[in-house]
Amino acid sequence: MFFTCGPNEAMVVSGFCRSPPVMVAGGRVFVLPCIQQIQRISLNTLTLNVKSEKVYTRHGVPISVTGIAQVKIQGQNKEMLAAACQMFLGKTEAEIAHIALETLEGHQRAIMAHMTVESAPPTQVAKTKQQIEEQRVQVQVVERAQQVAVQEQEIARREKELEARVRKPAEAERYKLERLAEAEKSQLIMQAEAEAESVRMRGEAEAFAIGARARAEAEQMAKKAEAFQLYQEAAQLDMLLEKLPQVAEEISGPLTSANKITLVSSGSGTMGAAKVTGEVLDILTRLPESVERLTGVSISQVNHKPLRTA
Template structure:
């Protein structure tokens, strides 16, 4: 059951696809067979006559139509304008004068159904050149016939009669061919015998005579007009020069007056400007004076503020300081006098006591005092060496080491102190030391070659 349903569904799909393909093919064939036609042409569709009686073809103008495949045939027929030149060789007029006529003709296929039917019967399979050639031969033949029925004067003077005759003669033939004349014009009419030239000579001579006469009359009138114009010009020039001189004199007078007025007004204006400038200068000088006065007043006040007032203050300060110094000096003088008096009394008492003491002193005491001073002198001599961080000895001649040289110099300085003391006081330290009780012998000399520096 299921297999049968599936087979039916597949068959339905296939049938639908086939129908769709047939529809697409039919649409493609219809689209291919649908033919459009423009406004400048007609379609001649020929084919099956069918049960209806008729020519067996149909004419379609504008739009489009469906052409049955395999049964109908489509052919196009142009409705556009066709132009050609119409030239007749030497053709004799009614008076036997040979002339040549050159013109332009424009024809087209008639837009009526009858004209299209006739043209399709005769020109459907032929090209545009064949249609033009056929129409040109017909028009040229009828033009020669029309020329033979007219005189050369009529052809030359009344070209429209020739055009009307040609249209009248050629119209039926062109109509039977499905054509119609749109335009026919004559461009040139000529003859090799000089007939047209001779025909125009009297008129040409008359025209030349009239032209010469008219030219002479015109020249005379022109000269008269020129003379009158020259007189008018001279009158106008004289009037112009007179008016110009008058206007120039008035202009010069006005210019002189204007110049004088200008100079006068300029002088007045200069005076006014100078007066205003003086006023401005006066005002400026007044302002300058006021500014100077203000500057003087400012400088005065500045001087008072910066110099006088500080000077007065300084004077007052100096006076006050002087008074204070004077009082201080007086007080210090009184104090110093008292102090000097007391000091003098004390020094006098001390001197008296000292005199009494020195009177009681003997040489031993003096020697003891001198010996107490000697270590202090030795310390004073060796003090600079004690504060030295590094000593560099240069020289020595290789006799002794540098350290021994330093100790030798120090001990030598100390050894020379008794001599210095003797030179200053007149006392011999060695003699004084011998007199000191408890001192034995004369004492040993100080060794000047010590090697240690303390």
């Protein structure tokens, strides 16, 4: 049966016909089931934080050191792979990392114990540079905070200036315009109400005058009707007598304005101007008869009839 592995691990086959064991890194291998055994080992890189606290130097000065170490099994080097298999085969990555960390801490402590304080300078320089950098960053932070504060103060100052120079006058002008608009509105309303009241009063006065005139005319007509009812014949006669001169004038008018009159006689009677006068008198004599036919009132008999009273 074939088994394969990736480039980050190695396989170790042991058992029948596998002495010494066969090690394969990133490949495949044939394994006889039951009589051969296959094991795997990780080839991943392990990053370890190596801490050594209060380690006394050669002169008895306690120091603490933190180091970073990366550990990796070289799968392409057969000797190193064989040594790693002897130490770590069958263990997990966590167990391998723990063993490597303890080993590195021991070596780091041994190195620190043989050193003096004067010989840890690169570390001190690095710390000093780090402190300087931190202080520089802090200074930048403070400067930036001061700049922000100055900008905020400038913004506040500009807002106050804008408030005093633009907003306040604008609000005052707006308030003034609003008051003027309200006053004009009130004035227009009062004018409209006054005009409406005037129109209403004028309409009422006109209506009253029309009503009074109508009532006066009606009363006058009623009185006339009553008078005509009480003195119908006398009134009619009075009207007729009042109009008779006008009728006579209308009849004689054409004769008086004529320049020349030609009379044709039937052979008897008077002739000349007397004939004309007789014709006019004849018309006037027949007028009462015509009036009586039209109105039913006899002019010749009206003096003999008593007037009706109410």
